[in-house]
Each structure stands twice: as C-alpha cells, then as structure tokens.
Amino acid sequence: MKKKDSIFVPIIITLSVVVPIAVALLMIFPDFFHIESNNNKFNSLPFFHAVLNGATAVLLFVGYVLIKNKKTNWHKISMISAFVLSAIFLVSYVVSKLFLNHQNSIYEGEWRMLYLFILITHIILSVPVLPLAMFSIYRGMTGEINRHKKIVKWTFPVWMYVAITGVLVYVFMAPYY
Known part of the structure; x- marks a missing residue:
C-alpha cells in the first residue's frame, strides 16, 4: 500500500460506511431525527435535488464523451463537478430529511409498480x-x-442510473410535495 493509500483509502472506506448508515437512520427513524420548522425554504429542496441529479447525469455523460475524445483535463473537471453536485445533493438530502416530513408520502398512481421498482433500485444502487x-x-x-x-x-x-432515477423519483412524487 502506498503512503497516499494509507491516508485516503481509510477515509474513503469510513465515509462509505458512515454516510449510508446516517441516511438509513434518517429514513428508518424519521420522527426521532425530525426537526420542527415552519420555514418554507426547505419545501423547494425536492425540486433542487432533482436539478442536482439531472445536472450530475449530464456531467457524467459529458465526462464520458470527453474521455472517449481524449480530453483528459476536461474529463477530470466534468467528473469532479459531478461528484461535487452529488455531495451537495447528499448534504441537502440529509437536511431535507431533518426538516421536511414527506417520508410518509408514496406515489399512488397507475404507474405505482414502475415507481416502486425505480425507487427500490435507486435506493439500493445509491x-x-x-x-x-x-x-x-x-x-x-x-x-x-x-x-x-x-x-x-x-x-x-x-x-x-442513480442520477437519472433520482430525477424520475422526483417526477413521480412532485404532486405530493
């Protein structure tokens, strides 16, 4: 193991364990972690999350095209930008789970089975x-x-897949926000 690996690999592994556990706890015990707020600023977060996911998908695609065309520096910029947007999404998602109470809403339309498939695979693959x-x-x-x-x-x-299905989950759930 290289010296850099001995520093960064444990950080990556720790974040990879701690972050999903924190998000799972927020989803499993929403009432325990919920913070009451009359602030309507948080109501636009689901749309913001969809925009972040959509922009992430675009940047991932652009990064893919760039590397296929041997534009390495632009590829790096695109991929790091996608990661930054995903990180902003993650922080914002946690904030929304703390302040918004949408966890009991679930899509009830005629496309319910498709929605559930998309939602479940989105959660698992995230x-x-x-x-x-x-x-x-x-x-x-x-x-x-x-x-x-x-x-x-x-x-x-x-x-x-996770970025695109994140947008689709929002599209299904938009009427419930």
Missing part, C-alpha cells in the same frame, strides 16, 4: 455510488489509470 465514485476519482487523480479504468466500468453505469 449505496455503492459513494465508494465507487470516490475510488474512481482517487485512482484517476493519483495516475493509477489501469485501476481507474477497472473501477469506472462499474462506477459510470451505477452512478448514471
């Missing part, structure tokens, strides 16, 4: 996105291109 994205970026930034290429074969499709 868990590995954080470690996959962090390891992908770390391997790319440290110049370990072969290791980077191996992991992005998983990272890109999973991250893209």
Whole structure:
C-alpha cells in the first residue's frame, strides 16, 4: 500500500460506511431525527435535488464523451463537478430529511409498480455510488489509470442510473410535495 493509500483509502472506506448508515437512520427513524420548522425554504429542496441529479447525469455523460475524445483535463473537471453536485445533493438530502416530513408520502398512481421498482433500485444502487465514485476519482487523480479504468466500468453505469432515477423519483412524487 502506498503512503497516499494509507491516508485516503481509510477515509474513503469510513465515509462509505458512515454516510449510508446516517441516511438509513434518517429514513428508518424519521420522527426521532425530525426537526420542527415552519420555514418554507426547505419545501423547494425536492425540486433542487432533482436539478442536482439531472445536472450530475449530464456531467457524467459529458465526462464520458470527453474521455472517449481524449480530453483528459476536461474529463477530470466534468467528473469532479459531478461528484461535487452529488455531495451537495447528499448534504441537502440529509437536511431535507431533518426538516421536511414527506417520508410518509408514496406515489399512488397507475404507474405505482414502475415507481416502486425505480425507487427500490435507486435506493439500493445509491449505496455503492459513494465508494465507487470516490475510488474512481482517487485512482484517476493519483495516475493509477489501469485501476481507474477497472473501477469506472462499474462506477459510470451505477452512478448514471442513480442520477437519472433520482430525477424520475422526483417526477413521480412532485404532486405530493
């Protein structure tokens, strides 16, 4: 293990465990963590989350096209930007779970089975996105291109799916916000 790895790999692993546990606790015990607020500023967060997810998907696609065209520096900028938007989403999502009380709402329309499939796969696949994205970026930034290429074969499709389905979940749930 390289010296850099001994610093960054444990950080990535720790975040990859702590963050999903924190989000799961907010989802499983929403009343315990809920903070009462009459502030309407938080009501626009679901739309904001959809915008962040949509922009992340666009940046992921742009980053993919850029690397296929050997535009390495622009690819890095695009992918880091996608990660930053995902991080902003994650923080904002946690804030929304603390201040908004939408957890009891669920889509009841004629597309309910499709919605549930999208929601469940979105939730399940969102868990590995954080470690996959962090390891992908770390391997790319440290110049370990072969290791980077191996992991992005998983990272890109999973991250893209989660970003796109995040928008779809919002579209289904928009009437309930």
